Amino acid sequence: MDELDSALVRLLQEDGRRSNRDLARELGIAPSTCLERVRSLRARGVLLGFRTEVDLPSLGRGLQAVIAVRVRPPSRRVIEEFRAFVEAMPEVLSVFVLTGGDDFLIHVAVRDTEHLHSVVLDELTKRTELADVRTSVVYSHMSRKVVAPA
Amino acid sequence: MDELDSALVRLLQEDGRRSNRDLARELGIAPSTCLERVRSLRARGVLLGFRTEVDLPSLGRGLQAVIAVRVRPPSRRVIEEFRAFVEAMPEVLSVFVLTGGDDFLIHVAVRDTEHLHSVVLDELTKRTELADVRTSVVYSHMSRKVVAPA
DNA sequence: ACGGGTCAACGAATTATATTCGGCCCCAGG
């Protein structure tokens, strides 16, 4: 992880489709060198994959919410089963398994408030291990790039 | 948004670098057609961009946490200023602005518990508008693809 | 039913990019 790797990680986070030539030009190195660097980063597991970011409203999922959940008992088995259940729900964007007050944070994208209501009341509350649910609507959500060291 | 667009959205979420030829072959259409479809999805704002997913432990940020924050007073001005402050912190991965019990959820990636402690106690608590903080360590975190309709 | 117009898709030709590979340079170890 020298400053070249670090710069590549930064540039690729901004635009994962930037051409190898482009990257090489910006960094002042040969395309072949750049290619080898990127390959190495992938092989070392630093770069995990290339994802495409989609516009949720365009897909009819313009409302986001975060659902905090506690399960009972908070045993490994119960937590794993609940997690698997939640991850299979199509409305779910991501799931955090936490220490502390809540066991889960579930980030969902839904069509509208009715849809949200249905997800919480029809889907989640099916689960008997569910002890507590608090739903918060997301006003705005932003993501930052990760700055690579060295 | 016909089923071709939908399939493209799905495939590109899985691998944003999949070659146009590859996509076309899988969908049974000509490369030129596929290219035009992807361009259209970008132009219509359905596809927002191509990001590279990085491995946080590889970058020395192996510990994740979610920090729930309330600010006082919860006015637009206070919330906007706090948000701008938080988004500028390098440890921050994403910020949710919420309705309900908490005003913010801050997802951070840090080196270790000491680093986390420092972020919360040295950085966040600098802010006088901060009324309440609850930190939860993330055991695991998973993201799902968005399924496109039609 | 017919004719015209529009639009998306096609595929060959062109342009641009990725990838390979032999050689060179620098540095560390002997």
Next chain:
DNA sequence: CCTGGGGCCGAATATAATTCGTTGACCCGT
């Protein structure tokens, strides 16, 4: 001082992206 390894380079080659003229399907008005 000699030597080996590693990283980088750039020309050559393979693959892919992109353009564009053409074609056929569909829709609409007559």
